[in-house]
Amino acid sequence: SPTFGKKQFKSAIDSAQKELNKLYDEVKVRLGSNQASIFLVHAEFLNDDELLKETEDLISKKHNPAWAWQQTVQSRIDQLKNLDDPILAGRAVDLSDVCQRVLRHMLGIADVSPAASRTPSVLVADDLTPSDTANLDPDLILGFVTAKGGPTSHTAIIARAMGIPAIVAAGDTVLDIANGTNCILDGFNGKLYLNPQPEDIESAEQLHEEIKRQLSADYAERLLPAKTQDEHVIEIFANVNRVADAVKAVEYGAEGVGLMRTEFLFLESGKTPTEDEQYEVYVEMGKALGGRPLTIRTLDIGGDKQVPHLNLPKEDNSFLGIRGIRLCFARPDLFLPQLRAIYRAAKETNIRIMFPMITTLEDVEQVIEITEKVRAEVGAPKIELGIMVEVPSAAILADQFAKLVDFFSIGTNDLTQYTLAMDRVHPQLAKQADALNPAVLRMVEMTVRAATQEGKWVAVCGGAASDIKGASILVGLGVKELSITVPTIPTIKSHLRKASLKDLQALAQSALNCRTAAEVRAL
Ligand code: PEP
Numbered sequence: 001s002p003t004f005g006k007k008q009f010k011s012a013i014d015s016a017q018k019e020l021n022k023l024y025d026e027v028k029v030r031l032g033s034n035q036a037s038i039f040l041v042h043a044e045f046l047n048d049d050e051l052l053k054e055t056e057d058l059i060s061k062k063h064n065p066a067w068a069w070q071q072t073v074q075s076r077i078d079q080l081k082n083l084d085d086p087i088l089a090g091r092a093v094d095l096s097d098v099c100q101r102v103l104r105h106m107l108g109i110a111d112v113s114p115a116a117s118r119t120p121s122v123l124v125a126d127d128l129t130p131s132d133t134a135n136l137d138p139d140l141i142l143g144f145v146t147a148k149g150g151p152t153s154h155t156a157i158i159a160r161a162m163g164i165p166a167i168v169a170a171g172d173t174v175l176d177i178a179n180g181t182n183c184i185l186d187g188f189n190g191k192l193y194l195n196p197q198p199e200d201i202e203s204a205e206q207l208h209e210e211i212k213r214q215l216s217a218d219y220a221e222r223l224l225p226a227k228t229q230d231e232h233v234i235e236i237f238a239n240v241n242r243v244a245d246a247v248k249a250v251e252y253g254a255e256g257v258g259l260m261r262t263e264f265l266f267l268e269s270g271k272t273p274t275e276d277e278q279y280e281v282y283v284e285m286g287k288a289l290g291g292r293p294l295t296i297r298t299l300d301i302g303g304d305k306q307v308p309h310l311n312l313p314k315e316d317n318s319f320l321g322i323r324g325i326r327l328c329f330a331r332p333d334l335f336l337p338q339l340r341a342i343y344r345a346a347k348e349t350n351i352r353i354m355f356p357m358i359t360t361l362e363d364v365e366q367v368i369e370i371t372e373k374v375r376a377e378v379g380a381p382k383i384e385l386g387i388m389v390e391v392p393s394a395a396i397l398a399d400q401f402a403k404l405v406d407f408f409s410i411g412t413n414d415l416t417q418y419t420l421a422m423d424r425v426h427p428q429l430a431k432q433a434d435a436l437n438p439a440v441l442r443m444v445e446m447t448v449r450a451a452t453q454e455g456k457w458v459a460v461c462g463g464a465a466s467d468i469k470g471a472s473i474l475v476g477l478g479v480k481e482l483s484i485t486v487p488t489i490p491t492i493k494s495h496l497r498k499a500s501l502k503d504l505q506a507l508a509q510s511a512l513n514c515r516t517a518a519e520v521r522a523l
């Protein structure tokens with residue numbers, strides 16, 4: 001009867017909600033609330049009165065409750081997909097995830113997880129939702145391959161944080177691989193080898209053992225500096241979002257934080273943190289670093305980092321719109337409290353500030369004027385001010401920018417996307433959008449040359465610095481500080497200790513003269 005159907009539906013919604021809250025708590029402990037926040041978003045869908053009412057109306061018309069729910073959610077998903085907006089399309093994936101969860105409860109199969117495999121396996125999927133990914137058991141899921149997605153998707157970020165080898169955006173053909181096929185997954189090179197011969201398996205296993213041995217050897221020496229054979233020291237810093245990340249960074253041998261992505265304070269909590277709340281986070285972060293430098297990047301909202309509660313207008317090209325510093329100029333109500341919080345913290349801890357998405361000289365002049373005014377009001381000391389070099393104009397005019405700031409930090413993720421005109425979250429362009437493309441490397445070279453002439457220093461905080469090949473070339477190009485993802489710190493340090501600056505410089509010169517990213521990688 002409809003009454004019984006509605007009860008059944010209500011109870012499935014309640015169970016799903018409880019499950020999501022539990023998941024949030026578990027993942028928060030394991031990976032931090034940043035990674036866990038997606039489950040709060042999912043739980044929020046289940047509070048959507050419209051969805052619930054539409055389903056109940058269908059149930060009242062004597063439809064099966066599971067069917068009613070599925071129909072209602074599917075029509076909402078179709079609406080989102082029709083909007084042709086990648087962010088909303090992403091929300092459609094989340095909504096479908098929630099839909100499945102409720103259905104599992106209604107159909108009494110709640111405990112069957114898609115990856116409940118008993119033998120350690122490589123998972124192949126069309127795409128994985130963030131919640132699928134966070135639920136993977138690293139002891140059973142040795143790695144995964146998705147047909148869709150992108151290297152900077154939520155799924156890829158969670159996989160990296162969990163240390164699960166993965167290949168994303170592999171294309172639909174991977175879906176034809178039969179269940180039970182033996183394979184070797186090489187996440188470093190994005191390669192999947194099918195039906196390997198016994199001797200291939202043996203050599204892969206040997207390599208795997210070697211990698212594990214190397215990782216623990218590197219970890220043992222993580223506190224040593226990255227000093228090359230010819231005595232050149234590179235500073236190895238960390239990219240962090242939260243205080244817990246900073247604690248882990250120090251444990252892994254970071255010499256400071258080269259990029260704190262402050263927008264995650266806004267993305268995570270579902271509300272705008274107050275000046276006091278931000279001040280406390282920055283001070284805590286400084287304490288966790290024990291006097292090591294903390295580079296705070298001011299808000300970089302926009303592009304793929306949308307903050308729903310700000311209700312910002314939808315843009316056709318969000319990566320080319322009111323993003324980063326442009327949004328800060330438009331929203332002093334967000335920017336000024338942040339600057340005040342940073343300067344208040346700077347009275348107590350070792351802080352540098354850097355500004356994202358700087359494009360014109362006017363951007364820098366304006367931001368320095370605003371920043372200086374806040375500093376004077378707060379009565380804080382002068383601290384180092386730098387800009388992100390992530391828009392080609394900043395690299396091309398680096399000689400001009402270098403006169404105005406203390407340092408540059410190159411964001412290779414965006415510099416690659418804007419230099420090559422390839423959306424960084426586009427699955428079909430994932431392979432070509434390579435930071436080692438010589439066009440991007442020449443941008444880096446120009447930036448370092450211009451900075452050096454003005455006696456300024458250059459860091460790189462984009463993903464290219466976290467990769468052995470990228471790090472080697474960047475150091476060879478004269479980059480002084482690499483700011484990288486925490487788990488890679490011991491590896492990058494150890495690699496640089498084995499190299500000589502002279503060789504890395506030669507490598508960098510060869511890279512600049514290559515014609516393609518593939519040629520650079522082959523070096
Ligand atoms: C970058 O663009 O390389 C960068 C470090 O910033 P984000 O990834 O946050 O855009």
Ligand code: MG
Nearest residue numbers: 390411413414
């Ligand atoms: Mg960027």
